[in-house]
Each structure stands twice: as C-alpha cells, then as structure tokens.
Amino acid sequence: MAPAIETRDLTLHYGKIRALDAVTLEIPERRVTAFIGPSGCGKSTLLRCFNRMNDLIDGVRVSGSCRVSGEDILGSGLDVIALRKRVGMVFQKSNPFPRSIHGNIAYALGLHGIRERAAVDGAVERSLRSAALWDEVKDRLHESAMRLSGGQQQRLCIARAIAIQPRILLMDEPASALDPVATARIEELILELRREYTLVIVTHNMQQATRISDFTAFFYLGKLIEHGPSARVFTCPDRKETEDYVTGRFG
C-alpha cells in the first residue's frame, strides 16, 4: 500500500532559522502516527507542511519533496484548496466559529459547494456522529457553539474537519488544553477515526502517544531522529536521544 504522506529530504527555513532538516518519512494509510519531541523540534512545522498552512507565514522556504497520496504538494501550481479538502486539520486550541453548532459544519460544507438543505443536514448529523458528539447536541444544533464545553468544542472542530470527507486528519496537540475526562473521549475518538482516516497527531504526552498511535516519530532540533512502530520506539529505541526523551530524562 502506498504511503498516505511521503517526505524526502524536506527542509524548511523560517528566514535564517532552519526548522526542519532533511526529514525523510513515510506515513502509512489508516494508521495513527504520533509526532513527539521537545518544544521547537519542528513537529508542528512538519504537520503544517502537509496542508500548506506554512504558506501563511512570511519568509518560509521549503526544499526537498513532500507527497500526499503520491502527488507532490510543494509546487507553486498546487491547488491548495483541493489539498486542504483532502487533508483536514484540528488545532491545539479549539476554534469553533461564533456560529451555531449546525452553522459551524454548514460553513465547511458550503465552502465545497454543499448548500442544499437535506444534504447539509445529513452531513451535519453524520459528522457529529463520527465525532461522538451527536447525542450530546442533537437537541440544540442551532445554539451557539461557544456555549459548548472545551472538550465538546474540540469534538465539534473534529466533526467540522471530517464533514468535508478528508482522507487525512492532522491534529496539533488536540487534547493538550483539555481535562483528563475530555482527553479520554478525544483519544477514544481517535482510535475510532483510525478505521477511516489517516491520522497524524502531534503530542507532548508520552502516555497518549503509546495509547493511541501505531507509529511514532521522534524529532529533535528539526531532525527526524527515529521512526517506527510505537511499541518499539517506546520500549527499545535505537537511539540514545529517543531513549532519554521517552524516559523523561530531558525535554
């Protein structure tokens, strides 16, 4: 099976600072891949390469190659809109729009031409069910999303991202701002979503990475240090830096 995402010698500079240094990595389809490493190691930057969110920052230069489903996504001719439809993203800080719960998802659908009422309502229900939020909000779909709890807001953001049926879902520390109960629900959800989507998750939480991920990539100072099945990376890492980090000796 072809990898969902494949990078080769991917190097990224913010001005003069090298944030990613020749990263070569394959991310398999329908698996959960966790990115771990100390703050500033480039894991979020790499995640943001996959849907070209780094485009928004001035002075970013990228070299090497990055392919999503076999297609090169670094070229200037790339249809970024089409890429972002295929590669969804969930952020660290939940960011629902100040609209209704229904309106949040309808906005995402509308961007991709789905405006017919029955189709929108169906997709709203489907995505809320997939995000394990439907039962909690089905009676108040037209209330403001801002009234939901933090964990519910984050699940709404996940529902919004999957409403447009991406192939890949990028998650940048999706549970780091949530309490343990809400975190557990997000983790359950991630294991559920794994059946349909390729997930890439940045996390600072080692236990979380071992619980939910199939593969783990450890980054340090912009370099990919080690990448492999999570069980192996956490129990018998090849590299000294990885061992020090996962056992909590630094970072």
Added chain:
Amino acid sequence: MTGGSDPGVRGRDVASLAGVALTGFATALLLVLLVAILGVVAVQGLPALSWRFITTIPRRDFFDAESAAVLPMIIGTTVRVLLMTVFVMPVGVITAVYLSEYARAGSRYTQAVRAAVANLAGVPSIVFGLFGLGFFINFAGRGLDRWTGAPGPVWGQPSVLWASLTLAVMTLPVVIVATEESLRSIPAGLREASLALGATKLQTLTGIVLPNARPGILTGGILAISRAAGEVAPILFTGAAYYLARLPGRLTDQFMDLGYHSYVLATQSPNVGQTRPILFATVLVLLGLTFSLNALAIIVRARMRRSLRAAS
C-alpha cells in the same frame, strides 16, 4: 497601619496617598466640568424648549421667542449625519480591509497610506469645509452641471449631498482606524480554522472575519457620528443655509442645521438677551440628537454582540 514609625514606609504611604488624591482630583474635575456644561445648557435652555419648538418650521424671525423653532434643523442635521454614514462606512471599511488584510505589512506604500490616514485625522475641520467647497462644489458639482448641460447651477452649489460627503472625508480616519483595530482583534485561530477547511482568503474574510468584526466596525461608525453631528465648519460653505422656508427634498437642496443655527443665534441676533434661551434650547436639542443617534448605534451594536455570542 503597620510600621508607621519607619520613615521609609511613611514616605511610601504619603506618595500613594498623593497619587490617589491627584488622580481622584482629575476625575472629579472632569465630572464637575461635564455637569457644569450640561447644567448651564439645561437651566438656560429648558424654559424655551417646548413641543412646538421642536415640531414646527420657524418663520424668518427665528430670534424671537414666539416664532423660534428647530424642526428643519433637526431634520437637516439628522439627514446629513445619516447620509455621511452611508458614504463613510463602505469606503472606510474597505480601506481598512485592504490595509490590514491585503497590503504588505511593512511596505513603503502601506506606511504612506497609514501616515496619510493619521494626518487626515489631524486636519482642522475648517480645512475640510474649504476642501469640500473647492473639490465637491466647484470641481465635481460644476463639472456635473457642464456635463449634463444644466441651464443654471444644480450640482455646482452647496447642498446636503456635498456637506455629507465633506463630513465623510473628515470622518474617514475614524472608521478606518476602528475597523483595522477590530480586524486585528479577530483571533488568528478563527482564520486558520477557516483556511484549513479549504476556504479562500476572500471566503474567510466575508464568512468569518467581517461578521465577527461587526461590533468593532460599528464602534467606528459611532465615533464618526459623534464627531460629525456637532461639526459646523465643514458644512459652512458646503450646504448649511441661514434660513430656508421649505424643508429640503432633494440631495441638491441646502439644509438648515442645529450647529450652524446655534452659531447664527449666538452671533446674528438683534436682541441678545431675548435670544439666549432659544440658543440654549437649540444646543440642548443638538445634544439630545447627538445622544440619540449614538444610543441607536450602541443598541444595534449590543444586539450584534448578543447574536454573535448566541449565534443561530
């Protein structure tokens, strides 16, 4: 008080007491001044204020208590302020959107435009009046007259249209600055969320950023209205009339104005003593009108904020 005998501590106490006294005094002074102004206006003006005063059209001798009235002035001031709002809001908002969303942040051009906006805000209002006369009436208005082949001046004379446009130019910086401020206050996370869903920059702007910036944009409108409602100098040569027997019915008509009328009452009266209560009553009406226009905008803004929080 603990440690009162320690000279260092006592020094600190005196200093903090002085701080409280000084800031308190400044605040009290402000309140006293405000009350004094409103008090003088109310005491002197209320006797002349009546239902007839605000609902009838005055005869020519509006210095006389019997015939003084301000209905045309209320209408004139309201119309010129509302027209100005219609002109200034789109232009100001679009300019601010360009400056904060599209223009390259540090570029020389952007800096020049920002400097121009700041300088525009510092120009004395009489200069706007002269600009309005020169540009709108003599250039644009007369040009229109020549182009349409009008037998006499139709556009090339003072009118409510040109006065409103002049005020719009004057209040443009207020709207631009307030709008930019509110665009900046939209959390980056909201824009990112929209873009990550595959929205274009324009879709993000119209679907997410502008709807959320509406209360802040409206604040700009409120400030513009406050500034413009009481201004006299910009409309002096561009539209305000000393006396009109009829209410204005067209954009090209001149109008009577509360502020300008106050000036006329204060300086042109043959009998100062008799006119004074009329003058203060007129000022009272002007204050009331300005306050009402502001209150209206504030109510609209509050409703917008509520609907943003409880969006449906």
